[in-house]
Amino acid sequence: GQSLEQPSEVTAVEGAIVQINCTYQTSGFYGLSWYQQHDGGAPTFLSYNALDGLEETGRFSSFLSRSDSYGYLLLQELQMKDSASYFCAVRDGATNKLIFGTGTLLAVQP
Amino acid sequence: ETGVTQTPRHLVMGMTNKKSLKCEQHLGHNAMYWYKQSAKKPLELMFVYNFKEQTENNSVPSRFSPECPNSSHLFLHLHTLQPEDSALYLCASSQEEGQGDSPLHFGNGTRLTVT
Numbered sequence: 377g378q379s380l381e382q383p384s385e386v387t388a389v390e391g392a393i394v395q396i397n398c399t400y401q402t403s404g405f406y407g408l409s410w411y412q413q414h415d416g417g418a419p420t421f422l423s424y425n426a427l428d429g430l431e432e433t434g435r436f437s438s439f440l441s442r443s444d445s446y447g448y449l450l451l452q453e454l455q456m457k458d459s460a461s462y463f464c465a466v467r468d469g470a471t472n473k474l475i476f477g478t479g480t481l482l483a484v485q486p
Numbered sequence: 487e488t489g490v491t492q493t494p495r496h497l498v499m500g501m502t503n504k505k506s507l508k509c510e511q512h513l514g515h516n517a518m519y520w521y522k523q524s525a526k527k528p529l530e531l532m533f534v535y536n537f538k539e540q541t542e543n544n545s546v547p548s549r550f551s552p553e554c555p556n557s558s559h560l561f562l563h564l565h566t567l568q569p570e571d572s573a574l575y576l577c578a579s580s581q582e583e584g585q586g587d588s589p590l591h592f593g594n595g596t597r598l599t600v601t
Contacts, residue, residue, distance in 0.1 A: 380528070409589065418490070418576070419529075421589035463529070472584040473542065476529040 378402045380477035382464055387483045388454055396449045396462050396480045404469015408440050408447040411463045413479070419463060422449070451482070459484045489513065492577050492593035499567065500601055507562040507596045509577030517583040518560040519590065520552060523574040535560065536583040567600045574598070 380400045388394040398408065407426040411419040425431055425440035425447060437450040451458055461479040468475055490511045499505050511518065520532040534542035535554040549571075551563040560577055574597050578590040 384526075407587065411590075416594075418592040418594045419590075420592070424587050424589065426587065467584075473531060473534075474590065478526065478528050 378468055378475050380464055380466060380475060382462075382477045382480045384478065385481045385483070387485060389485050390454055390456060392454050393450065393452045394454060394482065396451075396464075396482070398447050398449075398464035398477055400445050400447075400464070400466045400475075400477075402466050402468045402470075402475065405442060405445075406467035406469055406472070408438070409465045409467075409474070410438055410449045411465060411476075412460050413463065414460045422462075454484050456484050456486070458482060490577055490579055490591050490593035492575075492596055494596055495594065496597045496599075498599045498601060499564070501567060501569070503567075504563070504565040506564065507575055507577075507598075509560040509562075509593055511558055511560075511577075511579040511591070511593075513579055513591060515579035515581050515591070516557050517580045518554060518557070519578040519580075520560065520562050521576040521578060521592075523576055523595070529576070533562075534583055541583060564598075567598075569600050572598055572600045 382398045409424045410422040413419040423438040430439045435452045440447040461481050463479045464477045465474050493508045517536045519534050522530045531544050532546045533552040553561040574595045576595045577593045580590050581588040
């Protein structure tokens with residue numbers, strides 16, 4: 377079957393670094409994406425990895441290991457505004473549809 | 487105005503009512519989507535339209551009926567819903583369906599409560 381696993385909640389303090397992991401199981405694979413959703417808001421696209429390695433965009437980085445069916449989102453220099461839910465998503469190779477994880481609620485504390 | 491706009495933001499309806507959700511995108515995209523978001527569950531893909539043609543109906547009950555009159559507008563017609571249909575309904579668009587590096591742009595959603 378198709379599934380994505382990510383932690384349900386993570387708590388960290390301002391200025392810290394936090395890593396949100398995502399493992400996936402799909403029939404075929406076309407890339408791993410990350411989305412951020414603030415409470416009451418729209419999910420917004422953060423990053424996309426099609427190949428192995430680390431992609432850096434400002435304070436956020438995303439990593440992919442296709443051989444391990446694993447990726448993570450790394451958030452550095454955490455700010456209060458980073459408190460949100462973070463979803464990993466994988467494009468399934470068989471259906472070409474984007475499948476989302478259940479999301480990780482990140483709480484950044486002062 | 488830019489982005490993806492959904493109306494209404496909130497909707498309360500009885501099980502015998504008929505209502506419609508509206509979505510409009512100003513991004514020039516060719517694919518539009520309806521997703522259902524329930525607490526503690528992954529985003530569930532409901533319908534996909536690519537160049538105004540429906541390409542996905544993800545086993546959605548017939549009480550949900552989509553309509554895509556053009557590439558910029560998408561509707562979700564609702565009738566005889568059940569309380570378990572209460573959720574956040576998100577509209578999204580992308581340049582084309584199925585492009586790996588083509589991200590989804592979401593609207594703020596319609597919070598639906600069925601009483």
